[in-house]
Structure formats: structure tokens, C-alpha cells
Amino acid sequence: MSTNNLKREASNQAAKPNNKRAKNSRQRSDKRATKQPGQPLDDRREWTREWAGLPKSSDITQSGPKLPKRKCAVIIGFCGTGYNGMQIQPHGNVKTIEGDIFVAMIKAGVISPDNSTDPGKVRTNHSSEKTTYVFARAARTDASVHAAFNVISLKMIVDLPDTPDIVEKINEHLPNHIRIWGFVRTQNSFDARTSCDSRSYEYLLPSYVFIPPSPWSNLGKRLKSSHPFWEGVDETEDIASMMTRKRAYRIDSDTLDRARETLAQFEGSHNFWSYTIGKGFRDRSSQRFMKKLTIQDPFLVEGNEWISVRFYGQSFMLHQIRKMIFMLVNVVRTGTPASLIPTTYTDLPIVVPKAPGLGLLLEKPHFNxxxxxxxxxxxxxxxxxxxxxxxxxxxxxxxKGKDAEAGKSDVExxxxxxxxxxxxxxxxxxRRELIDFVPYEEKVEAFKHEYIYKRLRKEEVLGNVYSRWVGMIDSHEGQQLDYLNPEGVITESAIKAGKKGVKGGQNAQLDSADNSGVKATLESDDEDNYDKKALKSGELEG
Structure with missing residues (x-):
């Protein structure tokens, strides 16, 4: 088949709905529709007040006068390990960051007792709207993604009797890996998500991921790969010895320069439909603007070399950064030209797996x-x-003059x-305060090192997360990754493999090295595991 015909066919596929997926979705919906009232929609229980630890309406007794609520931006930070993302998921009894914060705010008294039975009551929009949860958030991060700074907006009580420090009061009811840094009164129109004009993320990874595939791996054989690192290495070497070798690796300046050149290909406005799920090539919301992307100089921690990749963009879609990291790492380590990257913005469907969620950190949202x-x-x-x-x-x-003329003399x-x-x-x-993170930076740096970086390094050492990830890529037997080649072209075989999942063309097998500690179903690229409305709008990030 000619290249033009191939592109034309791929374009038609991208424009057409996936009938098989639609059929399966209908079947799932039909099965769910037959459930009895009160039964869960699937194998997970529905979110309930009892499960979340919220009081029943009948248990609420009003003591004292109602205190006024004020619109606020609450500045938070958290380690996302073990959590199923930022926002509560009303379809299942899963642990979320906002779930813990909501309960802590109730206990602290900034959410009144009569609003504590239903998160929708403290929604920032019109009370007549049917809502599922309390907060608007600047960035709705995915499972296991961390945040140094994030912002949520809501109406809350800011003047509590006998409570000089509201922030301290809320933090008393939160685990140490979730912190409220502060809050500011905002304009009534403020919404953390719509008022946020850009976001900064960091992705941390060990430099050994840039080692080329071993010559005996499937990917190494296809590429006829050879590299000094593998000289004298026995493929039967035990894992502990191999990891000692890998962690002793130090990235050279040429490889680092190629990584920076490759990352630069992502800057600007592009169609990132292949770097997320649930979107087609013609979906306008797939267009995203990357403002500035950088790779910091490598640094050593306990003998291991790490690299920090910084992303500053207008907004990001679900899995976008993790898929960009996959492409960056594997283009460099396979010797694929950086010129491949622009071709991934075309209508050709390809598989782009995710990098582990372990290394992703929301640095901060911006409200310029x-x-x-x-x-x-x-x-x-x-x-x-x-x-x-x-x-x-x-x-x-x-x-006073009018009252004097009228003969009123008893008015004070x-x-x-x-x-x-x-x-x-x-x-x-x-007057309103600016949303400013500078006053909290010293505390946040200490928090990042104690609860994010330290845990990240520990999980990497105990689970060999990144080594397992690249090992999964190198041993893959399919043709999905045939676009990794010395010519930097998307091959016919890669396109055919990508058509099997035309909206983003994903393959969960290639993602299974993630050691996040969260249910595998929630770590896959199956669209049914995510809020459809949020997925379509691009609200989900990470």
C-alpha cells in the first residue's frame, strides 16, 4: 500500500467511531442498567457518606449561629502514592486526596455541620446545579501523581471562634503527606480550574533509563543495538548485580544533548492526540501549547544519578506527560532521530505507552x-x-442636617x-490577595524531599520500577513500537498496530511495569476507568 493511501486510510479510521468499542460500551451499559437499585455499578461499591466517614443528616445538630462562608483559594501539597488521583470518584470507594481534605475540613469546622453530609452543598457554583463534589481544582492529577503546590477553590468559613490559625487546625486532621499551605480570599468569580492559565510539572527519572536496549532483547535485536555498557555483561546475570551496574551508569554529554534536542521538539502548539486517551485526531481539545521544556543537569543521590525534566505548558491531558517521557527516553536510547516527534502529531495512529507515574510531580499551577x-x-x-x-x-x-431640620434630636x-x-x-x-506561592517555598522544599523525593527513590530501589519499565519495552514482541528506528519514520507495521486502538492507540501491556500500588484497572488506558465528561473536556491531567 502506498504511503498516501496509508495516510488516507488512517485518517478515515481516526474520523470513524470505534464500533467494537462502542458495542462493548453498550453491552457494559446494558449490564449496569439491569442492576437492582442500590447495587454497585461494577465490582466497586458506590461512594457513600458512610464509607467516606461523613455524618448522616439525622445526626446533625445545629449549635450556635450559622457562620458566613467566603470564597477562597486553598493552597495544598501532597504525595499521591496510594491514592487514586486528586478528585473524588463517585463511582467507587477509592481513596482520593480531596476526600481526605474534605473530611479534615469538616472536623476543623471550616465546613459547617449542615453542609458536611453532602459535598455538593459547598460547591462553588450555583447551588441549584446537580453536583458530585465540593472543589474546583487547578489541576486534576491522576493516580499516584504528586503535587508540591495545587489550588482548590470553595466557599468556607474563615472566621472560626477560638481558632487563631485555621490552616493549622485543618492540618491537625490530615496525614503528614497531605498539607494545607495557606489560603487567600478571592473574587467571587474565582474558579481554580478556569482561572489557572498554565501549569508546571517535573518528572524525575534515573539516568540509566537512557542506556540502549541490550543486544539480546527483542528491541535490541531489531535495531542491531550495541553499546559499551553491555560489553562483557552476561544476559543471565542476576537482578541485583544488573541493578548495581545500572545505578553506577552516568549519562554522557552527547546523550544529554540529544535528549534536550528531542525534548525541544515538543515545544509550541501541537496536536497531542497520540499522547492521551479518549481523543481522535480531529478532536480540537487535543491541541495543547507547551511553553517551555527543559532538562536539568544530572544530580547524584546516594550514589544514583537522577535527571529532572521540567514541563511548563498551558494545560496537559491525561497521561500526556508520561507518554511524552516515554517518547523522549526511547527516541534517545534507540538512536531514533528527533525528527520523528513532529510526525507523531499527524493523523497516523500509533501506540505511545506511559512512563511510570512514580516520577511525576505537579510543581505548581499559575494564575498570572x-x-x-x-x-x-x-x-x-x-x-x-x-x-x-x-x-x-x-x-x-x-x-445629620436633615434630622436637625426635622427636629430629631435623639439620634446618635x-x-x-x-x-x-x-x-x-x-x-x-x-481588597483581594494575590495567589502567591513564595511564602511557602521553604516549607514545600522540605516537604518534597521528605515525602515525595525520598519515597520516590525508595520505591525505585525496592521495586526497580524504571528498570522493569524499560525491560518491558525492550522485550515486547509486537509491532507497535516499530516507529523507533534509525530512519525516524512511522512504519506501516506501526500504523497497522496503532489502528487497533485508533483513539490514541494504546496497549496496556506496555504500561504494566508501573509500581504505583494502585489497582491495575485504574492504571490502564481503558477509557471506561475514567470520568467521561472530564476525559472529553481534557480536565484530567498527568
Missing amino acids: VYNSRVKENNEHIDQNAGERINKAVEKVHKQ YPSDEQIKSETTKQINGD
């Missing part, structure tokens, strides 16, 4: 546009502060100083 708007608003308030105070004083004087009026003080208080209340 929102902060600019807040600055302008605060400046406007300050410029008009004097006039506003004078008008308040003048208003009382006028009323505040003094000018009292008026100025009260108006100044109102002016200060109208």
Missing part, C-alpha cells in the same frame, strides 16, 4: 491573568479610597473618626 486582574482591582480601590471615605463622612453629615451619629475607621475596614475587606 487572575493576579493581574486582582492587582488592577486593588489599585482602583486604593485610588478611590480617599474619595470613598469623604463620601461616607459627607453622607452622615447630610443625614458616629464621629468622623468612627466613620473613617469603619469605611477603611470595608475598603480593606474589598
